[in-house]
Amino acid sequence: MKFTDGYWQLRPGVSVLRPRSVDSVESGDRGFTVFAPTGEITGRGDTLNMPVVTVEFSSPASGVIGVTIGHHSGGLPKEPRFALAETHDHPVKVEVTDTEATLTSGGISARVSLGGAWHVDFLRGGDVITSSTERSVGIVTDGEGRRFVHERLALGVGEAVYGLGERFGAFVKNGQTVDIWNADGGTASEQAYKNAPFYLSNAGYGVFVDHPGHVSFEVGSEVVSQTQFSVAGESLTYFLIDGPDPKEVLRRYTALTGRPARVPAWSFGLWLSTSFTTSYDEATVTSFIDGMTERDLPLSVFHFDCFWMRQFHWVDLVWDPDTFPDPEGMLRRLHDRGLKVCVWINPYIAQRSYLFEEGRAAGYLVTNPDGSVWQWDKWQAGMALVDFTNPDAVAWFSGKLRALLRMGVDCFKTDFGERIPTDVVWHDGSDPERMHNYYALLYNRAVFELLEQERGIGEAVVFARSATAGGQQYPVHWGGDCESTFGAMAESLRGGLSLAASGFGYWSHDIGGFEGTPDPAVFKRWIAFGLLSSHSRLHGSGSYRVPWAYDEEAVDVLRHFTRLKMSLMPYLAAAAEEAHREGVPMMRPMVVEFPDDPTSAYLDRQYMLGPDLLVAPVMHEREVTFYVPAGTWTHVVTGEQLTGPGWFTQDHGFDSLPVLARPGAVIPFGAVHDRPDYxxxxxxxxxxxxxxxxxxxxxxxxxxxxxxxxxxxxxxxxxxxxxxxxxxxxxxxxxxxxxxxxx
Known part of the structure; x- marks a missing residue:
């Protein structure tokens, strides 16, 4: 959100209070509070009618400094809040002199100037990494009387910003306006399914804004030398998270907001879907699985998309009796073939579902201010929304899913959760604006925790579309609705890289794209990209994604890359364990592994899969251009060697792409090629x-x-x-x- 008209003027109707200087400091053992008048104080009379900005400095964890900027503090507390793993036993040093107040935690310090204009430096080892300066902090009132608080942190020369959730535009966020507001906007717009108010800087620090609702970021887009973030209300809290390298920032950030759970070994295998609007029954499903078996194509999971239920009944969580008259028997037959089964769900209850009246009568659905059930006709006729702030509603919805698990379903695709209204009343009194993004976390947590209860810890996995900060604890997440083009393949990768820079350990996408039908070249290139992602799923909208529907070469390509991934499972399993234990994602932007290489800061068409494999998906009929960092890199299949640093342009057949081992890497290859769980x-x-x-x-x-x-x-x-x-x-x-x- 922009408040200024150029650098000097404010927008019409906007007024801003800014801290001019520090009047006094109150210090404690583990932090201090600064009181900063918004005008010049030359005598006692100037203190009358003078607003004061209060800024608190603290440390919730080693190497993390918290800053809370406040104006009026008499408001009622608002829920929900992010659940943060704060600690209070790490060393914190507070020093206050006549000229400055300093808080040090780990290797990072916040230093507030006590003389002259408002100025805060954040330092590592005596070097300034970013600053809050004279015009950085603002208490804003707009023309409608709404109040906002903003902070602006300096961007250094050459500094690049990443993250802010799964965003499909330019990977480097400099120059962008980014609104943290979950939306069902596909992959071709500025909207995002997964928004996280966290950004990662290649200067070796991160910033997490502790607000679950709407946060607006201006990344060098209002003041080009600063990143601004603002929230509605009277206060803003953010955490500056030290590195000094990007991986350490992600470790600290995920320690604070939650580490990704372990996922089962079988989930790393190939998933095949019925696709969305295609016509299917058990005979169709069986024909797909038979086709995979006959062609020696390893398959681990079969997914039933929306129409496993009756149309206009989503969700009633009941198998369509006309299409699937024997669901228990079908699930048993699928299990007998060594397959796991996933079914599609969402948290929306169509009016025609029997769950609608059941949920309405029990008070389990989100309501309007007058107590009536909130409804609309988008997606499903008369649909309502499960109120996951109500523990009884969670138990009710989980109970319906538990029946499916005990029938033989193994996991759920937790679709949707983005279109959450803000003119409603929540059971626990949560603020509707703060619940809009946070709903995704509650929804996926409820399903994931049920799976842990029924299947055991380490055996739970979902295929989730929506998320916010903390949602990385409930994997896996996939990239949403993309088109079936090379351009959409590139935008999907940018989304995955941004999500990885936001602390999410695993990520997937629809092989071949979702909307439309890919031509055979796109499909075959996407297969290689998909099988060299953490999780791999064949899925589309109105057309099947079985490879023989495209051409016979697609069958060979799928077999080749599925076997390659299965043989890489010892390596991938170690990378997954690192994601779980340390919060370092399996898919890594090049800048995360090579922060000192200036070229890596801008690479968005390649990535590191784990610490030692460079993957450059081919987004063309044959040609790919990619960058190799310093050293001698080796193609893991052909043995070809490339010496960097440098750019390379190569032609690759559909059965190949650049998959390069890091110089000196020792990569374990497994002895099994047809399944992931060995x-x-x-x-x-x-x-x-x-x-x-x-x-x-x-x-x-x-x-x-x-x-x-x-x-x-x-x-x-x-x-x-x-x-x-x-x-x-x-x-x-x-x-x-x-x-x-x-x-």
Missing amino acids: EWADGVQLKAFAPQEGQRTRVSIPSAAGGPDAEFDVTVTGGVAQARLVAGASAAYEAIVVGGGRR
């Missing part, structure tokens, strides 16, 4: 790619069965790799050098 260390091949002579690497491989990790020491001597099992178990293993050693 004992990954048994028969593992440890490939050392262009290692240095004398290199020693520790490789950790999680256990698919939940046992101890297998730990290997791999050494390279005389161009030969040798492995030694030092922990855990493995039936057999070997180490080889790919690409020759380096001296």
